[in-house]
Amino acid sequence: MKTALTRTALCTLLCLAGAAHAQVKIGLNVPLTGFAAADGKSALEGAKLAVAQANAAGGIKGEKIELVVYDDQASPKEAAPIATKLVEKDKVVVAVSGSYSASTRAAAPVFQAAKVPYVVAYSIHPDVTATGDYMFRASTMGEVQGRAGAKLIGEVLKKKKVALVTLKNDFGQALAAGFKEGASKFGIQITGEYEYGMSDRQFGPLISRLKADNPEAIYASGYFFTAGPLVSQLRAAGITAPVIGQEGYDSEKFIEIAGAAAEGVYVTTSLDRDSASPVTKAYLADFRKAAGFGSDMVAASTYSATFIAIEAMKKAGTTSREAIRDAIAGGTFETPVGKLTFNDLHEVNKDVQVQIVKDKAFRRFAVVSDPVFLAAPTKASLKK
Numbered sequence: 071m072k073t074a075l076t077r078t079a080l081c082t083l084l085c086l087a088g089a090a091h092a093q094v095k096i097g098l099n100v101p102l103t104g105f106a107a108a109d110g111k112s113a114l115e116g117a118k119l120a121v122a123q124a125n126a127a128g129g130i131k132g133e134k135i136e137l138v139v140y141d142d143q144a145s146p147k148e149a150a151p152i153a154t155k156l157v158e159k160d161k162v163v164v165a166v167s168g169s170y171s172a173s174t175r176a177a178a179p180v181f182q183a184a185k186v187p188y189v190v191a192y193s194i195h196p197d198v199t200a201t202g203d204y205m206f207r208a209s210t211m212g213e214v215q216g217r218a219g220a221k222l223i224g225e226v227l228k229k230k231k232v233a234l235v236t237l238k239n240d241f242g243q244a245l246a247a248g249f250k251e252g253a254s255k256f257g258i259q260i261t262g263e264y265e266y267g268m269s270d271r272q273f274g275p276l277i278s279r280l281k282a283d284n285p286e287a288i289y290a291s292g293y294f295f296t297a298g299p300l301v302s303q304l305r306a307a308g309i310t311a312p313v314i315g316q317e318g319y320d321s322e323k324f325i326e327i328a329g330a331a332a333e334g335v336y337v338t339t340s341l342d343r344d345s346a347s348p349v350t351k352a353y354l355a356d357f358r359k360a361a362g363f364g365s366d367m368v369a370a371s372t373y374s375a376t377f378i379a380i381e382a383m384k385k386a387g388t389t390s391r392e393a394i395r396d397a398i399a400g401g402t403f404e405t406p407v408g409k410l411t412f413n414d415l416h417e418v419n420k421d422v423q424v425q426i427v428k429d430k431a432f433r434r435f436a437v438v439s440d441p442v443f444l445a446a447p448t449k450a451s452l453k454k
Contacts, residue, residue: 093133093389094129094130094133094134094135094136094163094383094389095135095136095137095138095160095161095162095163096117096121096135096136096137096138096162096163096164096165096166096376096379096380097138097140097153097156097160097162097164097165097166097186098113098114098117098137098138098139098140098165098166098167098168098376099140099142099149099152099153099156099165099166099167099168099169099173099174099177100113100114100117100139100140100141100142100167100168100169100372101113101141101142101143101144101145101168101169101170101173102114102139102141102143103141103143104143104144104145105144105268105295106143106144106169106170106293108294108295108321108323109170109293109294109321109368110141110144110168110169112321112365112366112368112369112372113168113169113191113192113368113369113371113372114139114168114372115357115360115361115369116168116191116357116365116368116369116370116371116372116373116374116376117137117139117166117168117372117373117375117376118137118360119356119357119360119361119373120373120374120376120377120380121135121137121376121380122360123356124377124380130380130383130384131384131387135380137376138156138160138162140152140155140156142169142173142177143173144169144170144172144173145172145173146172146173146175146176147176148173149169149172149173149174149176149177150176150177150180152177153165153176153177153180153181154180156181156186157180157181157184157186162186163186163383163389163391163394164186164187164188164189164379164382164383164391164394165177165181165186165187165188165189166188166189166190166191166372166375166376166379167188167189167190167191167193167375168191168192168368168372168375169193170193170240170241171193171194171195171198171212171239171240171241171244172195172239172240174190174193174195174198175193175195175197175198175201175240178190178197178198178201178202178205179201179202181204181205182201182202182203182204182205185204185391185392185395186204186391187204187206187379187382187391187394187395187398188204188205188206189206189207189208189375189376189378189379189398190205190206190207190208190209190375191208191209191368191371191372191374191375191376192208192209192317192340192367192368192371192372193207193209194209194210194211194212194215194240194241194244194245194317195211195212195240195241195244196211196212196213196244196447199415199416199417200415200452203395203416204391204395205416206378206398206399206412206416207416207417207418208371208374208375208378208405208407208410208418209317209340209371209407209418210340210418210420210422210444210446211244211248211417211446211447212240212241212243212244212245212247212248213244213245213247213248213251214248214422214444214445214446215244215245215248215316215317215338215422216244216245216246216247216248216249216250216251216252217248217249217251217252217443217444218248218252218338218422218438218440218444219245219248219249219252219289219314219316219338220248220249220251220252220253220255220256220258220289221252221255221256221438221440221443221444222314222336222338222424222436222438223256223258223287223289223314224252224253224255224256224257224258225256226424226436226438227287227312227314227336229258229286229287229312230257230258230259230286231258231259231261231283231284231285231286231287232253232258232259232260232261232285232286232287232288232289233260233261233262233263233264233280233283233285233287233288233289233311234246234249234250234260234262234263234264234289234290235264235265235266235276235280235288235289235290235291235292235300236263236264236265236266236290236291237265237266237267237268237291237292237293237296237318238265238266238267238268239268241291241293241318242265242291242292245291245316246263246291249289252443255443261283261284261285262279262280262283262285264276264279264280266296266300268296270296271296271299272299272303273299273300273303273304274303277303277304277307277309280304280309281307281308281309285311286311287311287312287313287314288304288309288311288312288313288314289314290313290314290315291315291316291318292315292318292319293318293319294318294319294320294321294323294324294327295323295327296318297315297318297319297324297328298323298324298326298327298328298332299327299328301313301315301328301331301332301335302327302328302329302331304331305330305331306331312334312335312336313334313335313336314335314336314337314338315335315336315337315338316337316338316339317337317338317339317340317367317368319335319337319339320337320339320340320341320366320367320368320425320432321366321367321368322363322364322366325427325430325431325432332427332430333427333428333429333430334426334427334428335426335427336424336425336426336435337424337425337426337427337432338422338423338424338438339367339422339423339424339425340367340370340371340407340408340420340422340423341365341366341367341370341371341406341407341423341425342423342425342434342437343364343425343431343432343433343434344433344434345434347406349404349405349406350406350407353365353370353373353406354406357369357370357373365406367407370405370406370407371407373405373406374403374405374406374407374410377403377405378398378401378403378405378410379394379398381397381401381403382394382395382397382398382401383397385397385401398412398416399412399416407420408420408421413446413448414448414449414450415446415447415448415449415452417446417447417448418446419441419444419445419446421437421438421439421444422437422438422439422444423437423438424436424437424438
């Protein structure tokens with residue numbers, strides 16, 4: 071168990087300097103310890119940058135914004151009580167999730183019941199926005215990303231025999247569902263389906279079965295700490311088929327862990343490092359200067375979610391949570407991960423970026439765009 075300091079005092083220790091008397095509070099649940107700590111660090115730096123920039127520009131009607139931070143360890147058991155603290159003790163005006171799907175799903179009902187707008191950075195599970203009308207997602211849902219992966223493999227890479235390797239959690243299962251939905255549309259034959267657990271780092275038996283399948287491509291879900299060993303062992307075993315990962319790979323840590331084996335891996339994600347967008351280019355430079363390392367998808371998405379919350383507060387001109395919710399729902403937001411607007415289910419529609427690892431860095435490979443096939447669900451579509 072983490073100490074009480076880790077779970078509670080981070081609220082004070084990690085708030086922005088000079089914001090002790092702020093009246094406008096944004097809550098952030100983020101994994102700062104445990105298996106997801108590297109992602110949590112990126113998420114925190116993204117949120118801090120958004121708040122620092124807003125405060126430098128005058129805050130909200132002259133009031134400084136305070137970022138109230140708790141470590142949820144990417145655990146549902148931690149996230150739910152943290153959400154309660156943010157609502158009841160800290161009295162936040164709006165909240166942001168910089169965490170994974172399981173912890174975000176646990177926190178969502180608390181914020182919904184309290185009518186606190188909750189902007190989710192990169193959690194992909196559909197249950198989050200289905201929780202209620204105070205929920206918003208700034209990223210693409212898992213099923214949509216899975217469909218984008220199928221389009222990338224079948225239409226762009228023109229591979230037809232594909233092995234499906236799935237991480238056994240919300241993230242992996244959502245991606246697999248979307249991929250299988252898209253496979254038939256693009257003539258993809260799934261040669262085999264394999265699962266692995268979050269704690270797995272040795273993949274010998276799975277790799278033996280993949281070699282026997284001899285696929286033309288491998289669609290493998292995972293986070294950097296699982297994908298790194300998996301890709302490294304695939305290449306060491308002589309499997310040369312292209313590997314297609316997703317936003318969980320989108321971390322410098324993946325390249326560090328996989329080493330030379332990371333070269334040529336494709337990643338569907340939200341962040342284009344080679345974007346011509348002035349917003350994205352400025353963000354990438356500002357983030358590196360502030361954090362001391364390059365941004366990944368997690369940082370960019372959490373920055374974007376926090377930016378959306380701040381811009382909505384400015385537009386609302388009040389700390390009324392209902393007014394802020396309406397400002398998010400009706401707004402258009404220029405963010406590092408694209409121009410975002412929310413549909414009636416508070417999901418976003420946007421292109422999916424494809425990065426490729428080249429010379430130890432993520433570079434642009436393609437953009438997957440299909441307004442119909444990659445459309446986020448709506449209230450009407452869920453009723454069908």
